[in-house]
Amino acid sequence: MKWRLTYLRHLVSAGALVIALGFMIEPFLQAIISDYERLVDMDASTLNNSRATIGKSSRFDGGTQCVSKYQSRYPKVETTPDFAISASFFDGLNTAATHGYQNVSFTCMSGNCTWGEYASIAIRSTCFDISSHLKRTNLEESTDTTTSISRKASQATRNTETVDTRSPAASQTQSSAKWPDWTLEHLNLTLSNTAAKWREANTFSVLQAAVVADPNLTLNFKDSQTLLAAFTTIRADDSSVLGSADWDAAPASAMECGLELSLNVYNSSVVNNVLVEHILASASHKVPGSWLPLANFNQDDLHPDGLEVDPGTLESNSIYHHTFLYRDDYALDPDALQRNISGQFKITQRTIQSTVDFLTSLIRPDNDNATVKAVTQGDQPALYIYGSPILQPLFSQTDLNTTFDAVARGMSNAIRNLGAEPMLGTTQHLVRYYQVRWAFLALPLSLITIGTIFFILSIIDAHRAKVPNWKANSIATMVHGPDELLQRELRTKSHAHSLAIASETLAKLEWFPDGYALTAGQQSAAKISRPTTPVRDEEEHEMGAMRPPTSPQTPGSNVTLVEPQSGVGAERGGSRPVSPISPRPAWSSNQLQGVMSSFR
Template sequence: MIEMTPLNGDRDDDRNTRLLPTFKKISTKQSPAQKPLRSSLWLDSWLFEWITLTFSVACFIAISIVLWIYDKKVRPEMAYGLSLNTIVSVLATGCKSALVLVIGEAISQLKWQWFQDPKQRQGQLIGMQRFDAASRGPLGSLMIVIHHRAQSLVSLGAAIIILLLAFDPFMQQILSYPVHPTMDTSTTASAFAPQLRGFILQDNPGTPIIELDGNTLGDELDDSFTQGFFSRQDFSVPPHCSSGNCTWNEFSSVGICSSCSDMTSTVLLDCKLPPRTEAFNRTCKLSFPGSVVQEFRFTNTFLEDTPVLEHLSEIIWKPMDMRVQLRGLLSEDSDGYVFNLPNYTLAGVTNPLTTVAYVKLGLYHTPLSPNASVSDGLYIKNATGCSLSTCLRNYNILVKNGEPSVQIGDIDFGTIYLKHPGATLYRAEIGDDGGYANPLCWMPGPPDAAGYEETRDFAFCHGRMYLLGEVRSYLPPTKGVSWAFSDTYGMWYRFSEGSGEDYGGGELIMKQLERVGLEKAIANIAASLTKHGLEITNHSVNGTVHVTNVFVNVRWPWMILPGLLVLLGAIFLVVTITVSKKSHIPLWKSSALAAYYHGLEKLEDGDNDHDELKTASTMEKKAEEENVRLQRSEKNGRLVLRQQGASEVDPAPSTRMSSSLSSLEQHPQRERDSTLLQLVEPGSVNTNFETPSKKRTAAHPAYADPSMPSRMLEAYVE
C-alpha cells in the first residue's frame, strides 16, 4: 500500500486552509499474466521432506562407507589439512540437521490432525503452542511427551528429537586412532639376532685343549666363568633393530644349559667313625647313585683332654666329568684303550659334559652316649646336584620402543655321541690334541639308534666340549669345621672353621655361593658361556623391521543409535504422511499463514468467508496480496492484525499525479483547482468536508484517526 504524504491545502482570502479532495486509491496490481507463476510443488506436497530425508540417509550411508574404507587402515593424510574426523563431523551435521527438519515438519502437520480428531479430549488452544515448541527443539519435545504421556504419534517424533541430542556425542566416539607397528620395507631397515649352530667356541683344531699338567682354557672361557659366577648382569645378547620395533619368528639356537635337583634324599654317606673318646683319622665317602665317589677325612684329637673333631662341612665335587673320564686313560702304561661314554644321568641330563655336587654336613650337638660312634651324630643338611651341558632352546625375540624382550622356551639337552665310537686311542693321540682324537658330538633330540648324523640340523662335533669340566676350578673349595666337646654341658660346640683346601680367596667365593645358591650360580655360568658364543658367532636370524603408524579403528557399536534415529525418522515421516492422507487434512505443515486464514472463530462471529484457501500455496499467494496492520479492533479494542486492502499502486499514474500536484504550486488558485479535479476519477471527490460518516470511517480506517489533519489528502486503492 502506498500512503500519500500530506499536501498543503490552498488558502483562501481569509487565510483558511481548504482541504484538498480525497482520492481513490489507484491500483497497480499486476495481472495474472504479468505475475511470475510460483510452483506449489514444494508447499502442497511432501517432496521437499522426502528430498531432505534422502539427504539425511545419504549422509549416514556416506559416513558408513567412509568408515568401512578406512577401518583398520593407516590414518590417511588428506589435502588442505582435512582429517577423517572433519569429514565424519560434516556428514554427521548434515545428517542430523536434515533429520531434525523432517521431524519438525511432520510434527507440525500432526498438529492439524490432532485438532481435527474428534476423539481427542485435549483440544485446548494451548496445544497449538505445544506442537509448535515440539517442532523446534528438545525442550518443547520433552514437554509434549510428558503432556501426552508418550501415548500419541507425535510423542515418537518428539522422542527422536530428544534422542538426537546424543547424535553428535555418539558420532564422536566412533573413531579412535591406536598406534601399531607396520613392516618397514625400506632398504635401510635391518633386524637380526645372533644364532649359535655349533659349540660356543670356534673350531680351531690346531689349539691344544688338554695337557697332562694343566689346561689351556684361555682368557675367553676364563672371563665367561668368572662373570657368570660373580656378576649380576643380564647375560642375554640384545638383537639389532634399526627402527626400535622389530619382531622375529621363533627360532632355535645352541647354547650351554644347566639343570639342578635336590639330592638330599639320594646322597650316600659312607662313614664309620669310633666314639669321641678315641683319637682317630678316618676317611669317609660321599656319592650320588652311579657317580664318582668323593672322599674326605675325619680326625679326632685331644686338646687338654678335650676332644676336638675336624671334618669338611661343605663339600663340592664333580660326580662325573667327560674330561676326567678321558684323562683316566692316561694313568695306564700301555696304549690302545677304548674310551666309552659313561652313560651317567644327573638332574635329568644323560652324559652331561660336566657335573657339580654340593653337600653340606651337620653334626648333632648332643651325642647319644659317650661310647656311641661319632658318625651316628652326622647328618646331611642338604645336597644339590647340577649338570652342565650343550642344549638347544627356542627363542622368541621382540623389540618394542627400543626395549628388547627375549623369551626362552623349553630346553632340549639332546644327546652326546662319540664321533668314533669304539675307536682305539693311543697314548700319543691322547696327548696335547687328545680331544680331537675322538671328539664329542652333540645332536638334538633323544638318543638315536643309528647314532650321530652329521646332516641333522644343529648337529656338530667339537673336541673342546671337554673343557666345560673346568667349571669346578671357579667354584669355592671345600669348607672345614672344628668341633670341641664340652663335658660341662655334654655337647659339641663349634670350635673353629676354615677352608678344607689350600685355595686363595676361598672364603669370598664360598660366601658368594652361599648367597646365590649352587643352582643359580651354575645357571649364571651357563648363561655367561652362551653369551660368549653368541657374541662370536657368524650366524644370525633376520627379523622384521616395523615402523610405528597411526591406524584408524572404527568402533561400530557407536553407530547403532545414530542409525536407529535415522530409521525411526523415516518411519515417523511415512506414518505421518499416511495418517494425514487418511484424515484428509490440508497439507499445511509448519505454515504460519494457516493460523491467519483459518484462525480462531468465535461463536458470536457472524462473518462468513467462503474463500477457505485450503492449500499452503494459495495462502502464500493470497498473503502476498493482503495488507495488514497491527491495530486496535473497532469491535472490542483488542490489538489485532487488521486487513487494510490492496497496497500495490501503478507507478505510472502515481508518478503522473505526483508530478501534477507538484506543478500546482506554480499556478494561480483557479488553475490549480481545475487541474486537481482532472486528476481525480469521477465520483471520487468527497464534497463533504465535514467529519466522515460512520460508514465512511468503517470503510476507510484512516478517517477514524482523530489526529489526521482535515487538510490531508489520502489515496486508497480499492
C-alpha cells in the same frame, strides 16, 4: 480449529523430542570413530644394514689347545678356555646372587622385532637331590684318629674341597658330642668332622664339594653323552648351633648339578626394547659317527704301549675319555628336537677340551687351597675364609638349582654371541588405525532429520499465520501482546501485587482469522506485570506510535475460557464468558519497515 490445535501439539512434541535426543547424541558421536595400534612388518629392503639380529651359534669354536710330548711318557695337553666362556660362568654366579637376568645380544632398530623359531648350541643345567645316598658314620668317643678323604689317582678330572667353620660352642661339647662323617660312596666324597685335630681346634666342616667330567662318577648323568662337568656338594645342617646336640643329630644334604651341551629351540621377540625369550625344545644327543678319532692321522705316539685307549664307538661316545686323541668335531643331533630344524651344529675339540679343563679346575684337590675355614674370637661371628672362589656362591646360595640355571644361561648367551651367523628377524613399527562404526551414526542422522523437519514445519506454520519473523528482539512480544488498556492496568500494579495474583491469572493463546492473540478472564485484568520506571510514559508513547491500527473485532472471535473443574465453578458445572484481548493483525511490509527504521 480442533485439528489445528492437535497439529500444534504434535509440532511442539516434535520439538521436545529433538531436544531430548540432543542430550543423547554425545556418546554416539564419541563411539563413531575408534582407533587402535598394530605392529606392522617393515620392508627389509628399506632397512639396509639395520635388520633385526639376535645371537645364534651353529658352530662353536673357541679356546686353545696345545699337545706336548717333550720328555714325558704321557702327552701333555695344555688348554686355555675362551675368555667369554670363563667370564660368563662367573657372571652367571654373580647374577644368581644378585637375582639379575642376562640377555643375549640383539639388534632391533625400532624396538619391536620378532624372530621365527631357530636352534642354537647352548648349555643346559640339571640338578638332583641325592641326600638319600649319604652314609653317616660316627666315632664313639674323641680320639686322635684322623679321617682322611681318599681319592682315586686315575680320576684326573675329579677334585674335592672342604668348607670348615669354627664355633665357640664346640669347646663345650668336645668330650661328649659324637660328630658325624657324611659320605657319598660313588665318589668316595666325605664331609668329615671326626678328625681329632679339627675337634680340638673347634673346626667344623660344613660343605664338601667335588667336580667330575666322567659320567660314570655321577648318579644321574651316567647315560649323558654331552656332560661337560658335574658338581656335587655335601652340606651340613645350618639351622642349629655348630657343635650342639641338635646340629650333631641333624642330617646333611647333598646335591648333584650337571652342565651339558644341548641344542635349544628359541622363540624370541623384542617388545618396546625388552627381549622376551622362550625355550620351546631342548635336546642333548650326539650325532652317531661324530667325535671319533681322526682316521687319517697317526696317533700312535700320543700314548705308550699298553696304555688303555678309549676311542669310543658309534653308538655311545661321551665327551670324557681317559686318554687324549685327536678327534673330529662333536655334532649335536637336531632330529632329537622333533621339530622342523635342519642343519649341522658342531663344537670343535679344542673348545670342548678347554671348557672341560676350565670347569674341572674350579675345585682342586690341593688341601692348602681347598680348605675354607671360619675363625672366631669370643662372641664375634665366624669369619669364613674360602680357599676357592667357586665355594663362596655354592655355600652362600642354598638353592643350587637357581644358581646353575643362571650359570647355564650365561654360558649359553656367550656361545650364541660368539656365533658367526646371527639369526635375522623382522623389524616392526607401530601403525595407528582408525575405524568408523557406521551403526552409531543412526541417532545423529535421525536427530538431524527430525530437527530439519521440525524447522521446516515451524517456518510453514509461521508463514501461514502471517506472523512477522523477529530475530533476537522483544518488539514482537510487546506489539502482539496484551492490548493498550491491559498494559496500562498492568503498569499501575505494583510488582509485589503482580506476584501475588500471578497464580490466579488465566491466559490462553488463541487463533483468530487475523493471527494469534492472548485472551484473559474478565476478573483478571492484570495477569502480567513489570516494575514501574520513571520513563514509563515515554515508553508508552513510543509503543502507541509503533502499534498498527486495530481492526474491529469479528463476531466469531469471541473465546470462552472454561474454569478448572474445581471450586465454585465446578459445582455449577458451567462456564463463564471472557472478553478476548484484541488480536493484532499481521503488518504490511510498509508498516514493518517503519517499525524497523525506528530502531536504527
